[in-house]
Amino acid sequence: MTDNNNLTKRDFLKRTGTASVAAASTVFAAPYVRAQSDTITWRLQTYAGPALAEKVIKPSIDEFNRIADGEMKIELYNANQLVPHGELFRALQNGTVDAIQSDDDSINAPVDVSIFGAYFPFASRYYLDVPVLWNWYGIRELFEDAYAEIDNVTYLSTGAWDPCNFATNKPIRSLEDFKGLRLFMFPTVGQFMQRFGVTPVSIPWEDVQVALQTGSLDGVAWSGIAEDYNAGWADVTKYYLTNNVSGAWAGSYFVNSTSWEKVPEKLKRLYMMCIDASHYNRLQWYWWGEAYYRVHGEKLEMTSIPESEWRTVEDEAFKFWDEKAQEGPRNARAVEILKQYVDTMRKAGPPYRYESS
Template sequence: MSVQTRPNSGLFNKLRTGLVRNTTLAVLIAGGVFAVSATASAADVIKWRLQSHFPTSSSSYKDSVERLQKVVAERTDGRLQIEIFPAGTLFKANETFNAVSRGVIQMGTISPGYVQDKLTLAGIASGLPFAFREVWETAYFHTQLGFEDMLRKEAAKYNVYYSTDKVYPTEMVVKKPINSWEDFKGLKIRSSGILQRFLTDAGASGVYLPGTEVYSALASGVVDGAHWGASQGAKSTGLYEVAKYHVKPPLNIAGTDAFIINQKALDKLPDDVRTILVQALDEQFWLRTNEYLYKEQITLAKAQKEDGVKVIVLPEDVQQRLTDSAQKLWDTEAERSPEAKDAVERLRKFLGELGYL
């Protein structure tokens, strides 16, 4: 006859009650820890404001600014949140640098052309005409030959950290092929800024027109050619409908967009958050440069197929004349400061090594 043993019911109940109490206590403690942790996380969130010079309609607003916003939020687990404002929301484009410098906002995006009164290297950053012929050359000049560091050093005088977003080409479209110097120097070309001055000095006629008038001016024959970025700009604005020749090499290749950060705000960030932000900006330079170049290639291929666009290369004698004319503008920029002189000397040496000078 087997004997069945039963647990002591009193002892069992005591153990069970103790287990429940301990479990409940553990849950409460854990919940308290989670609650404290959640409160601490909320308290540790850093919120910045960024004023961009891109309107929301610009592809760079999404591809550059919104991308960085998302990457930084993800990699910092939400500890750094950047609120972005499109062009003109808080300040005019040419006021953003001062706002960041004074710490009114923590970040911004600008074109270096907006700050030529402050940064003597801004003209070079905007793109000296007929210097580089390939995008990689400009990227190398910025990152390997020290130009980006020079820009950051000069911007630091204004309590600003400077980071170029990308480098990309400016290329023009024309209504007739260019087979000789005579063909080129008779052109009326819609342009702006330093490139307008360059084209006029070189022998063509640089004509400024607002973007809204470029298509009609080409269609009616007011101008013979124009530049609006490169292939992406020409395609999106319909210029290929009335100008079937896409001209290479570029008029310039430059880092005409940049992120700027208030240096004191950057220094106040926790070390790991600051490292993530700076690394994200450095990474973005390469990613956006390559992405933009990729989109240029596929857009131009699409324009050739769909719009009958033909790619033409300027004759060597025309390229040489343009280079000679461009160097006068290089010399003018070099006179702005010892730093600008150094940058132009580095540029000339590099182009000489590449066989362009």
Template sequence: MHRRALLSTTAALAAVSAPALAQGNPAVRWRMPSSFPKSLDTVYGCAQAISDTVRKLTDGKFVISPFAAGELMPPLAILDAVQGRSVECGHTAGFYYVGKEPALAFDTGVPFGMTPRQHSAWMARGGGLELMRGVYDRFDAVQIPCGNTGAQMGGWFRKEIKQVSDFEGLRMRVPGLLGKVYTKLGATPQQLPAADVYPALEKGTLDAAEFVGPYDDEKLGLSKVARYYYGPGVMELGASLCFIVNKKAWAELPEAYRAALEAACAQAGADMLAKYDANNVPALKRIVGAGARLSYWPKPVMDALHKATREVMEEESKTNETFANVYGKWRSFLDEQLLWGSVNDGAAEQYMLGTRRKT
């Protein structure tokens, strides 16, 4: 399997040039629906960046036209459309399709899972890309990682969460396996696209919503319809997006265009995470300054979320061979990464945070 999408951006782009890629190759036109609205310049901006870079690298011969959520099809119908080749490709997140295959959650991220750095290492050097492409192959699709949001906040709540029982009866917007975890704590999960979250909170048909983080949440206006904002983001330490291509369309694509596409995904992905890291802090300051209540999960709540997560993972593994296979290898890689973090950079970061508090 190709791994160029996971190489450094500079190396990937330096390896190709527009004249070399375009010479002798045909004109190709693809449509790329996204699961995200144009208002989110981070995630939807990633789709636009992929399109722009591919066009430049192929001297305008390979054109991918992006469409925001709802313009071409419903935002959570991307995988079906790519599988049926009603479109050649799509920009989405794997965990939106856990109803089809729970193992697709690992393509994006699972509760108490990997950071963006750990996820990238698992994909590139830990066998993750081969595992996930094997899962997508069942849907006649080829997956290319194309960005990560970084750690996501715990979400917006219309009432305080002081103890585990406060989840009882809450109607929550949560994606992927998060829904099964919150169900164990008594909540009722709902999977809604970005554009539907604000009106659902405003009307009271939702009591809480987990989306991304301060920058995107501010753009969606979530602080105006829910007051309490919870962290840390233990339920999503990172969320990786994917560019998926119909399997036959990928096979028909000239090799040079594949290289351009993978390089474009790598570049867009690196820039996307940088945008979040740079923009989340000032956005959080604005949100809190406007009256939002920033709070931290009580430890008993995090303990309950962690316990419920392990139960969900074990239950899925017992009934789904594909899930069990991916989870076992994913878990082993994460355990090693956690060990390394405790020895080196993770320990260093904890010390640095401690010194900052003292100053």
């Protein structure tokens, strides 16, 4: 037995070493690390090219991944990066991707109400019209009802993007100037503009700039002026028509139902909050950009069609609405809602609608 009053150096090291190991195991226990296999990983493809995606979705996905803190990660892919855009809905349905951000119209969503995605002619005049129509006038319920009939796809949300104006290499100052123009357009609005002599063209988003440079396209009616500058189209067109055929693009978020069911409730709520944050962020960016580039942009010359003549286009749109209302009861209800909305906004007067509109 060792005398406590006469510890050798060896005894001291033994005792203190044992105590130190015990203390270390208590105070400095290894932190919990989530196993990689526990992380939910999604693949999300957007309609947008790289530069545009930086504005319209990437900030919200980055924030989701940061807050999810390893519990879930969303990998973001740009337009056509995983699958061609026209096949995106089918890819979502079969699980090739877990989520998408796009309009219903250009992804060939197999629902009757898909025509009201993207740019339904003159359905909106300002960005706020879209969330109000969806969340306060009943369009959202029509979309939910339609997508409930589709296997393995869950519709989540619709928000507003930019208006549909015309950036071209030929000036447009009258309706006559539309005749013969080959324009990159969304399906439904392209179908409508055929009434004025336009030839709508559908090609991959990333091919548009080259097509404008080579003359295969005369212009684009795919966005407002903010995206014309963002996408580089302002570098290869000359004129910008200030009249628009729709005040805001209606874009939606969808998820694969099987993937969605595997996500814990708190992460579902986080994803929905990030979607709402993205909707809010875009309202600011587009409202800023559409005015800023008209005034300070130096690449495009502004042209306009007189309001009295442009009224012809708007009147024709209401005929187009009535034709689309004949395609089914949900479409009829959507058109009825749009008419009620227009009537309310006009009667409300400024700032909701002005006499010239």
